[in-house]
Every structure is written in structure tokens, then in C-alpha cells.
Amino acid sequence: MVGAVSELPALSILIGLPLVAGLACLFVSASAARWTALVVTLIDLALGAWLWIGYDPAGAQWQFVERVGLGGGINWALGIDGIALVLIMLTLFLMPICIGASWRAIEKRVPEYMSAFLLMEALMIGVFAAQDLFLFYIFFEGGLIPMYLIIGIWGGPERIKASYKFFLYTLLGSVLMLIAMLYMVIEAHTTSIPALMSYDFAPDAQKWLWLAFLASFAVKLPMWPVHTWLPDAHVEAPTAGSVILAGVLLKMGGYGFIRFSLPMFPEGSAMFVPLVFTLSGIAVVYTSLVALVQRDMKKLIAYSSVAHMGFVTFGLFAFNRQGIEGAMIVMLSHGLVSGALFLCVGVVYDRLHTREIDRYGGLSDNMPGYALLFMLFTMASVGLPGTSGFVGEFLSLVGTYRVSTWAAIVATTGIILGAAYMLWLYWRICFGTLRHADAAAMPDLSAREWWLLAPIAAAVLWMGVYPESFLRPIRADVGRLLVRIERATPKSDSLPIVRLPHAPRAAQR
Amino acid sequence: MNRLMPILPELILTVGALVLMMVAAFTGRRASGLTSWSAVALLVAACFALIGAPSNAGPLFGGLIAADAFGAFGKVIIFLASAVAIVAAHGWFERGTEHASEYSVLILFSAVGGAVMVSATNLMTLYIGLELTSLSSYVLASYRRGDERSAEAGLKYFVLGALASGILLYGISLLYGFTGTMAFPGIAAAFARETTHSIGLLFGLVFLLAGIAFKVSAVPFHMWTPDVYEGAPTPVTALFASAPKVAAVLLATRVCLDALGPAIDAWRQIVIFAALASILLGAVAAWGQTNIKRLLAYSSINNVGFALIGLAAGGAKGASSVLFYMAVYVVMTLGAFLCVLRMRGKDGEPVEAIDSLTGLSQARPAFAAAMAIFMFSLAGVPPLFGFWPKLLVFRAAVDAGLVALAVAGILGTVVGAYYYLRIVKIMYFDEAKSPLVRVRAPVERFLILAAALAVSPLGYLLIGELGRLSDRAAGSIF
Numbered sequence: 001m002v003g004a005v006s007e008l009p010a011l012s013i014l015i016g017l018p019l020v021a022g023l024a025c026l027f028v029s030a031s032a033a034r035w036t037a038l039v040v041t042l043i044d045l046a047l048g049a050w051l052w053i054g055y056d057p058a059g060a061q062w063q064f065v066e067r068v069g070l071g072g073g074i075n076w077a078l079g080i081d082g083i084a085l086v087l088i089m090l091t092l093f094l095m096p097i098c099i100g101a102s103w104r105a106i107e108k109r110v111p112e113y114m115s116a117f118l119l120m121e122a123l124m125i126g127v128f129a130a131q132d133l134f135l136f137y138i139f140f141e142g143g144l145i146p147m148y149l150i151i152g153i154w155g156g157p158e159r160i161k162a163s164y165k166f167f168l169y170t171l172l173g174s175v176l177m178l179i180a181m182l183y184m185v186i187e188a189h190t191t192s193i194p195a196l197m198s199y200d201f202a203p204d205a206q207k208w209l210w211l212a213f214l215a216s217f218a219v220k221l222p223m224w225p226v227h228t229w230l231p232d233a234h235v236e237a238p239t240a241g242s243v244i245l246a247g248v249l250l251k252m253g254g255y256g257f258i259r260f261s262l263p264m265f266p267e268g269s270a271m272f273v274p275l276v277f278t279l280s281g282i283a284v285v286y287t288s289l290v291a292l293v294q295r296d297m298k299k300l301i302a303y304s305s306v307a308h309m310g311f312v313t314f315g316l317f318a319f320n321r322q323g324i325e326g327a328m329i330v331m332l333s334h335g336l337v338s339g340a341l342f343l344c345v346g347v348v349y350d351r352l353h354t355r356e357i358d359r360y361g362g363l364s365d366n367m368p369g370y371a372l373l374f375m376l377f378t379m380a381s382v383g384l385p386g387t388s389g390f391v392g393e394f395l396s397l398v399g400t401y402r403v404s405t406w407a408a409i410v411a412t413t414g415i416i417l418g419a420a421y422m423l424w425l426y427w428r429i430c431f432g433t434l435r436h437a438d439a440a441a442m443p444d445l446s447a448r449e450w451w452l453l454a455p456i457a458a459a460v461l462w463m464g465v466y467p468e469s470f471l472r473p474i475r476a477d478v479g480r481l482l483v484r485i486e487r488a489t490p491k492s493d494s495l496p497i498v499r500l501p502h503a504p505r506a507a508q509r
Numbered sequence: 510m511n512r513l514m515p516i517l518p519e520l521i522l523t524v525g526a527l528v529l530m531m532v533a534a535f536t537g538r539r540a541s542g543l544t545s546w547s548a549v550a551l552l553v554a555a556c557f558a559l560i561g562a563p564s565n566a567g568p569l570f571g572g573l574i575a576a577d578a579f580g581a582f583g584k585v586i587i588f589l590a591s592a593v594a595i596v597a598a599h600g601w602f603e604r605g606t607e608h609a610s611e612y613s614v615l616i617l618f619s620a621v622g623g624a625v626m627v628s629a630t631n632l633m634t635l636y637i638g639l640e641l642t643s644l645s646s647y648v649l650a651s652y653r654r655g656d657e658r659s660a661e662a663g664l665k666y667f668v669l670g671a672l673a674s675g676i677l678l679y680g681i682s683l684l685y686g687f688t689g690t691m692a693f694p695g696i697a698a699a700f701a702r703e704t705t706h707s708i709g710l711l712f713g714l715v716f717l718l719a720g721i722a723f724k725v726s727a728v729p730f731h732m733w734t735p736d737v738y739e740g741a742p743t744p745v746t747a748l749f750a751s752a753p754k755v756a757a758v759l760l761a762t763r764v765c766l767d768a769l770g771p772a773i774d775a776w777r778q779i780v781i782f783a784a785l786a787s788i789l790l791g792a793v794a795a796w797g798q799t800n801i802k803r804l805l806a807y808s809s810i811n812n813v814g815f816a817l818i819g820l821a822a823g824g825a826k827g828a829s830s831v832l833f834y835m836a837v838y839v840v841m842t843l844g845a846f847l848c849v850l851r852m853r854g855k856d857g858e859p860v861e862a863i864d865s866l867t868g869l870s871q872a873r874p875a876f877a878a879a880m881a882i883f884m885f886s887l888a889g890v891p892p893l894f895g896f897w898p899k900l901l902v903f904r905a906a907v908d909a910g911l912v913a914l915a916v917a918g919i920l921g922t923v924v925g926a927y928y929y930l931r932i933v934k935i936m937y938f939d940e941a942k943s944p945l946v947r948v949r950a951p952v953e954r955f956l957i958l959a960a961a962l963a964v965s966p967l968g969y970l971l972i973g974e975l976g977r978l979s980d981r982a983a984g985s986i987f
Contacts, residue, residue, distance in 0.1 A: 069973075070969055070972050070973055071974070072973055072975075073976075074972060138892045138896065138966075139891075141891045141892075144890065159938070160934060163938070164930065164934075168927060171890070171923050172920070172923045175922060176919070178900070178903070178919060179915050179919055182900070182903055182907040182908075183907055183912065186904070
């Protein structure tokens with residue numbers, strides 16, 4: 001890093017800016033709050049771009065490091081590696097879009113709404129940037145409060161149930177992780193995440209610690225069978241809430257696996273590979289089937305999220321480069337694509353105020369622009385080559401196959417099922433005849449909506465055509481992770497086994 | 510004179526309270542404003558008087574009390590909480606008819622009792638301190654004697670409190686009989702001498718702890734809490750939930766770790782049971798409450814359970830986590846009660862129904878935000894500061910090898926989170942119009958703001974300093 005850049009506490013500014021703006025929003029009028037939120041998220045995005053440029057993929061593992069002791073065993077310690085960098089970029093990229101998506105849709109209590117979103121942004125960046133175990137936990141859990149308020153205040157008719165379910169489910173998962181963290185800190189005498197990433201816990205303790213962390217990340221990701229909060233939360237949350245939930249909050253689970261479970265407990269992770277593969281396999285197949293029969297658009301996309309997260313866990317626990325890089329790309333891609341799909345739902349919901357699939361049909365006639373973009377995102381979700389979905393899912397499947405043939409077979413059926421439910425959804429909404437007069441009267445995308453969806457479309461294509469831009473920053477870090485977990489890598493069942501040829505029987509005689 | 514310096518804070522309060530009582534006797538109700546502000550001044554002066562000898566002089570008067578950092582830590586909390594209870598009452602009671610000067614005098618006596626409790630190193634002084642606090646509390650609970658509920662609260666508190674005092678005294682007499690001493694070091698030595706404790710000693714220990722459990726309102730001796738908290742005038746409830754509770758928890762800490770230190774295996778199981786039962790019952794019983802004061806009563810039972818986890822962990826770390834916990838707990842609880850004090854109906858009458866908070870976030874966003882901060886903080890949800898003391902008690906428990914206890918306790922926080930969330934839900938998610946009206950109370954507003962800022966994420970800046978203070982205080986009893 002060049003001196004001048006590393007002098008500035010870039011990450012603190014990145015976190016502090018939305019925090020301050022969020023407080024300021026509470027005291028201004030609705031339109032001022034909208035503009036404040038938009039401007040601040042855009043400034044943060046610009047700062048993030050500067051961070052991206054300043055990040056040196058070949059440099060030190062941790063860059064932009066800051067550390068201030070608060071006493072009592074907690075430090076304001078921030079720093080990012082490539083993995084954190086790309087996830088922070090995803091957050092920063094989605095935030096202005098969320099604000100834009102709420103521009104018209106949210107009419108009541110706008111200042112509080114914008115404040116909650118800005119607070120959310122600060123906490124999410126904090127999760128990815130934290131280098132202190134307790135600081136991480138505070139950011140990780142802190143996100144519950146704004147999301148609880150977003151679902152509960154601005155959500156749909158069943159919002160109260162959904163907000164409780166979201167809060168209590170996630171809290172229950174996370175508190176067990178806290179105990180594990182306390183154990184680790186007492187055992188290793190440090191709260192520093194980088195230090196813990198190279199600390200070797202006894203394999204027997206790793207087993208329990210891994211399970212405690214699983215409880216938290218499995219709920220957050222979510223993995224089957226603890227995914228049931230997700231459809232409710234998605235359906236009830238306002239559009240922007242769904243975007244941020246699917247786009248970033250779910251990624252915290254995957255990030256947790258890659259930052260904590262794998263490097264801190266390699267043996268523990270290896271021990272539970274069969275469990276993770278089983279759960280992921282069920283997630284991919286079962287939730288895809290469930291998605292197939294949904295009548296609510298948001299619910300369908302929510303279940304598809306669970307299925308896609310199955311690819312993430314498959315890839316992460318494959319213990320090889322393709323798998324882990326693939327999982328990262330699936331996370332980024334899903335963050336963009338599912339966010340975009342929720343925005344697409346939001347577009348028609350704002351016009352017709354229903355998410356019932358049957359109420360639409362034939363929209364490609366009266367909304368050609370919408371149909372075009374929606375198709376792009378549908379294809380990306382299915383994993384069409386040329387879109388981001390393909391890169392991630394392909395890498396993740398290759399990685400999985402290198403460890404387990406069976407897991408790869410199950411995972412691949414998920415791709416077929418994914419194509420089935422997404423294409424069927426698209427067909428029912430955009431093709432066919434215009435059956436309903438009110439749906440036929442809907443105008444095409446407005447300029448604002450183009451501005452929301454076009455950047456995501458560009459990013460999806462970029463990631464699909466030239467994934468190197470996103471793989472380069474994480475390559476060195478995945479390499480370090482692989483070195484760390486090499487000793488525990490499970491045995492593969494799909495590689496050819498080299499043996500000496502049998503001598504023919506006749507010759508023996 | 511020098512021998513009296515270490516008890517200067519208690520002297521200030523005692524003499525001041527006696528003078529104020531005279532003033533009250535001669536001026537009647539006219540001087541209620543004067544007496545309450547002088548009482549606040551006395552309490553603040555007593556805090557400053559703690560600097561120096563009163564916090565490091567060691568054992569005094571032949572080991573009856575000890576002037577150490579542990580006691581000083583507790584006294585600061587007790588005095589400040591008492592001062593807040595006096596300030597809060599100022600705008601609450603109907604001036605001239607109800608708000609007599611005796612109120613402040615009683616709180617001063619209660620504070621002196623609390624100060625004796627936290628520095629007692631002899632069962633006799635322990636009992637005297639406890640009774641001084643309790644007697645003042647009984648009167649304070651029934652302070653609105655025209656109000657049936659208040660009278661009932663006072664009577665209930667008195668009858669059950671007297672029973673608990675009896676149990677405690679019985680325990681003390683057994684311990685005295687079997688050890689031959691009332692001094693904590695002597696009792697500790699007696700316990701250390703025997704490898705298997707005699708039945709008599711164990712009985713004494715159990716009765717002593719049962720009596721103390723009543724005072725800290727730990728399950729299964731919590732029955733009085735909801736009724737008394739509901740019936741007592743709200744400023745008095747705020748006091749009950751803070752100063753005497755801190756005094757009792759700190760007293761329990763000193764008794765367990767000092768006098769009963771060598772018998773840790775005997776009392777740990779009792780404390781663990783009380784802790785888990787309090788957490789669970791405090792959380793579950795609060796679910797269906799419709800009265801905010803009852804809800805906060807269960808919340809205080811729940812919170813005492815967490816403090817007791819730190820006590821069960823034992824050692825300097827456990828004691829330090831208890832002190833830290835109680836310091837933050839008092840701020841959160843007083844903040845919540847100050848908010849309750851500002852819940853007024855159309856004619857300025859106090860409202861206690863939880864339903865009346867409906868939709869408050871629209872009519873009075875700042876009030877609702879403060880209440881929400883206290884609720885989330887009491888629930889221990891980060892990034893609010895209420896999370897950190899919970900983390901400290903769990904850390905102490907894991908450090909002491911009580912991982913199962915920590916897991917059970919932390920699952921209890923999730924159960925408890927439900928009812929705190931309910932308050933937030935009622936204020937933020939429900940649409941109806943709140944019947945509450947605004948009351949002018951600048952001092953309380955300032956106090957609420959200060960408390961809310963202290964438990965906001967800004968509180969984390971205090972971790973270092975507060976941690977050092979509680980560590981030093983905890984270190985002084987070993």
C-alpha cells in the first residue's frame with residue numbers, strides 16, 4: 001500500500017459515514033432524508049471504488065488495517081482481505097439501488113426508513129471488515145435491529161409474525177456462536193481474527209466449536225432445515241428490504257464459513273463434510289421443488305435463494321480452489337441476481353399491488369423493456385453461460401465433483417430444477433396472452449427503474465464474461481485458506497486410483 | 510476523628526437525613542422541594558466523600574465493616590440511583606398533598622442501609638444494613654397510603670420481607686452456633702477447616718442464601734416482586750429495582766466469595782439453580798403482562814439471574830463481571846423507569862398499561878426511541894451496551910468451566926428477547942393512537958437522554974474505565 005492511502009482510516013470512514021448520516025436523517029423532512037441517503041450511499045460507493053483500486057491483490061493478506069484498543073478485551077480492529085473486499089463492494093453497490101427502489105414505494109415514516117437502511121449499511125460493512133471477534137459479533141447481531149424494524153414497520157400484512165420469526169430465529173442461532181467465541185478467546189488468549197485463523201484448536205474442541213458456529217451461519221445463510229424464516233421475511237419485507245436481505249445478509253453466513261469455520265477449525269470442518277453435503281443436497285433439491293409450486297413471486301425467489309445457497313455450501317466444503325472460488329462467485333452473483341429479481345417483482349408490485357403469479361401474464365407485450373431485463377436476470381439465475389450465475393455454479397460443481405461424485409450428481413439436478421422453476425415463472429409472467437386488463441395497462445419501466453436495474457445487469461454480464469476481475473482479489477486469500485485446510489482435506493471418491501496393473505493369470509502359472 | 514474518616518459518606522448521609530427529618534417535622538409539607546434537593550446534594554456529596562480513605566482503608570471497627578474498593582463501587586451506584594429516585598419523585602407526586610419531605614429522608618436512610626450492606630464483613634452489620642434498607646422500603650412501598658394498591662404493596666412487602674429476615678436470622682444463628690464467630694474471615698476459616706461440611710453449617714448456609722435470595726428477588730423467592738413493583742408508587746419502584754437490588758446482589762457476592770468462599774461447592778449449585786430459574790421464569794412470566802411495571806419487575810428478576818451467573822462463576826473475574834453487570838443494569842433500568850414515569854394520561858394521571866404505548870413512535874419519536882434503546886439493551890442485543898455485561902458474565906462462566914451454565918443462560922436471553930421486542934413492536938409496528946400526553950419534565954428528560962446515550966453503542970467507550978474499576982473492586986475482596 002502506498003503511504004498516503006493507508007494513513008487514512010478508510011474503513012472507519014466507510015462505516016462512520018452512513019452511521020452519521022443515518023442519525024442526521026432522523027431530524028430532516030422526507031425528501032431531504034431520501035436525498036441524504038442517496039448521496040451518502042453514492043459517496044460510500046465512490047469510497048469503495050477507491051478502496052478497490054487501492055487494494056493490492058499481491059500485497060499483504062490484510063490491508064487498510066486499523067486498530068484501537070477499547071480496553072476490556074475488545075478492539076476497534078478493522079482490516080480487509082480480498083474476500084471481505086468483494087463482499088463490501090457488493091454491499092456498497094446494492095445500497096444506492098435499495099434507496100432508489102424505496103424512492104416512491106415508501107411513503108410513510110421516510111426519515112426513519114432511510115435511517116434504518118443507512119444504519120444497516122454501516123453494520124454490514126462492519127461485519128465484513130471486523131478483525132476482532134467480539135466486534136464482529138456486535139456488527140453481526142446489530143444488523144438484526146434495523147432489519148427487524150424494516151420488516152415490522154414497512155412490511156406487508158403478516159409483517160409482525162415475520163419480523164419476530166426473523167429476529168428470534170437468527171438470535172437463537174447466534175448466541176451459541178457467542179459461547180463458542182468466549183471459549184476460543186479464553187483458550188487462545190486473543191480476540192484477533194487473523195491470529196485465531198492460524199491458531200490450532202484441539203480436534204475434539206473443534207468439533208463443538210464448529211457446530212456452534214454452524215448454528216449461527218446455517219440460520220443466516222440459510223441452510224435446510226433452518227431456512228423457514230427466510231420465505232416469511234422476504235414476502236413481508238418491502239422490496240428494498242428483500243434486496244438487502246437476499247443480497248447481503250445471507251452472504252454473512254457464507255462469509256462466516258469462509259472466515260471462521262474453515263480456517264479456524266479445519267479438522268472440525270472435515271469431520272462434518274458429509275453433514276454439510278447432505279444438508280446442501282436436500283436444500284438444492286427440496287427447496288427447488290418447493291419453489292416450483294409457489295404462487296407468490298417473492299416466495300418463489302426466496303426458495304430459490306435457499307437452493308442457491310446450497311451451491312455455496314457445496315463449494316465451500318469441497319476443500320479445493322474451484323469449490324471455494326466458485327462459492328464466492330455464487331455469493332456475489334446471487335447477491336446481484338436475486339436482488340435484481342426482487343426489484344423486478346417490486347416493479348410490477350408497485351403497479352398492481354399483488355405478487356400473485358396468476359395475476360400477470362403476457363407482460364412482454366406491454367412492458368418490453370421490463371421483459372428484457374427480467375429475462376436476463378432469469379437466465380443468470382438459471383446459470384446460462386455468459387452470465388455470472390454460470391461461472392459460480394460451474395466452478396462450485398467442478399469443486400464438488402473433485403470430492404464426491406454423488407454430491408455433484410445431486411447438485412447438478414438442482415441446476416435442472418432451477419431452470420424449471422425460473423423459466424416457468426418467466427413464462428407465466430411475461431409470455432402468453434395478456435389475460436388481465438389491469439396487468440395489460442401497466443406502463444413499461446420508468447427512467448428511475450432503468451437506473452436501478454441497468455447497473456445490476458451490467459455487473460451480471462461483466463461477472464459472466466470476465467470473472468477474472470472478481471477472482472483476482474480473492475485468489476491469494478483462497479490460496480492461503482487452502483494451505484491452512486490442506487491437512488484436513490477429505491478423501492476424494494471421484495479421482496482415478498492409480499494402481500499397478502494386475503499380472504495376467506496365465507503368466508503367473 | 511481519623512478513625513471516622515473511612516465512614517465519612519455514611520456519616521454525611523446519616524447526619525444529613527436526621528437534620529432533614531427535623532426540618533420536615535417543623536416545616537411540614539411546604540419544604541418538600543427544599544428537602545429533596547438537599548437530599549440529592551447530600552447523596553452527591555457522599556459520592557465525592559468516597560474518594561480516599563472510604564475506598565481503601567480496609568477493615569474497620571474490629572472487622573465489622575470494610576472500607577474497600579468493592580464497597581465504594583457499590584456505594585456510588587446506590588447513591589446515584591437513590592438521587593435519581595428522589596429527582597424522579599419530584600414531579601410525580603402531587604405537590605403539597607402527597608410529596609412530603611419524609612420521602613427523601615426515607616430514601617437517604619435506605620441508601621445508608623445499602624452502604625452498610627455492601628461494606629459489611631460481619632453477619633451482624635450485614636443484618637443491620639439489610640434491615641435499615643428494608644424498613645425504609647416497606648414504608649416507601651406504601652407511601653401513597655390513600656391508594657389501596659400502594660398499601661397492599663407495603664403490607665405484602667413487609668410480611669414477606671419479615672419472613673425472609675427471619676429465615677436469614679435463623680441462618681446467621683446457625684452459622685454463629687457452628688463456627689463461633691460472626692466475622693466473615695472467621696466463618697471462611699471454619700469452612701476451610703472441614704473438608705466435608707457439617708450439616709449444621711450447610712443448613713446455616715442454605716438459610717442465609719435463602720434470605721438473601723429474597724432480597725435480590727431471585728426465583729424461587731421472587732413472588733413479592735411483581736406485586737410490590739406494581740403497587741408501589743413508580744419512583745419508589747424505580748428505587749427498588751436499582752439501589753437496594755444492587756446492594757443485595759453485592760452483599761450476596763461478598764458473602765459467597767468471602768465468608769463462604771471455601772464452601773464454593775456447596776453454594777454454587779444453589780446459585781446456579783437460582784440463576785437459571787430466575788432467567789427462565791423472569792422471561793416466560795413477562796410474556797403475558799399488560800402492566801409495564803409488572804413487566805419491568807419480571808425483567809429485573811430475569812436480569813438478577815444473569816448477574817448470579819457471574820457469581821456462580823466465582824473468583825475475581827466472576828465478581829468483576831457481577832459489578833460491571835449491576836452498574837449497566839442500573840442505568841438501563843432507571844432509564845426504563847424514567848420513561849414509565851413520563852407515561853401520563855390526559856389529566857396528567859400516571860398510566861401503566863402497556864397498550865397505552867401503541868403507536869408512540871409516531872406521536873413522540875424521541876420518547877419511543879429512548880424506550881426502544883432501553884428495551885433492546887435490557888434484552889442484551891448488540892450493538893447496544895446491555896450486551897457487554899452479559900458477555901462478561903458468560904465469559905466468567907466459561908472461564909470457570911461452567912460452559913453448560915453459559916449455554917443455558919444464553920438461550921434464556923433469546924426467550925427473554927421476546928417480551929422486550931413486544932414493547933418495541935407495540936410502539937413501532939402498531940398503528941393505533943397512543944393516549945399518552947406530553948408532560949414537562951426537563952430534568953427527567955435530561956436523565957433519560959443521559960441514560961440512553963450511556964447504553965447506546967457509545968457505551969463501549971466506557972468499557973476500559975468501567976472494567977478497570979470493577980476489576981479493582983472485585984480484587985479488593987480477595
